[in-house]
Amino acid sequence: MAQEFWRWEESRWNSPDIDWRKEDVITAGVDVGSVSSQAVIMVDGEIYAYANMRTGSDSPDSARNVMKWALEGTGMTVDDIHYIIGTGYGRVNVPFAHRTITEIACHARGANFMYGPTIKTVLDMGGQDCKAIRVDDKGKVTNFLMNDKCAAGTGRGMEVFAELMGVPIGDVGDISLDIDEEPDPVSSTCVVFAKTEAVGLLRAGWLKNKVLAAYCSAMAHRVYTLLERIGVEKDFGITGGIAKNKGVVKRLEKELGLTALTPKHDTQLAGAIGAALFGKGLVEKSRKAG
């Protein structure tokens, strides 16, 4: 099979140090996005296990598969989990979820966990939309803005570009930074227009790294305008898959004049982490109420 440059690495992990049978509150967040799905299992507010994989064409199946993968080898079953929250674009299609919460609230909460309570501005660069979110020190949303009109400036756009350039998606950031001089951004982040423009640039003799630099730069500017609308207050952090792309992050940092916080966890997990934390709060509330 020909190499698929867009294909990012799926992953799973579980903590070898936690014995979930001894713990009090077990919750899970399942984030079914338009491009990727994650399941995070938390015990007493700590990440116990997670899985991150590509969303298939069937949302309920994606939810089941990602959960199955996260549970693999842990001896835990879905029935052992006290509360499961579905979030993301496909949140209504998580058959085993007790409740759904929007990805905006979940990303805010997840970013607060991942980056700590000093985070005030979160940019979620998802598979098919981006969200700029302002949060308080508890991880509660205070202001948000979403662009879901088109896939400009999103993960899916980057996948298309990786494929077009024949560059593995994980290398796009580094390659785009390997340039002598920063080129002008492509004039449109619309994936279709940008693709046409990129092909033209290649024909005009531009090297791959320069074209990728022009695209990353356009993408950074696109999300900068979203952030500008809600106002950026530091600390600032990015969640979602594009947070792993240094080419976009560095250019955005430059435009903002701010450095993004360094993630301690896989940035794609933010929504599912937030969902699991919401679950913990709900379990504790219902136990208190008796």
Place this chain on the structure above:
Amino acid sequence: MGYIANYGYADGSGTWYVIIDSGKCDGCGKCVEACKENVFEVITDDYDDLVAIVKQEKRKSVKYLCNPCISATGKENLPCYLACEKGAIKHSW
């Protein structure tokens, strides 16, 4: 304390957001009745508060849904603004 929700989009033609301040909105639902384009609905949000939102399926077309009203009545006299006693609704344009 509530949050400011921006529903809509930005494209080459401008910035089109309906802005609802959940801190002011008490979920009374008068905007739902006032809007002839049926843009609003009242839901229980993620923090378990009653709040008006712009319906998911209307968010990509707020420019076309709100502009006829804005040109007919002017911004000050929009039916949704007049209906909302708390002044929780705004437009970005």
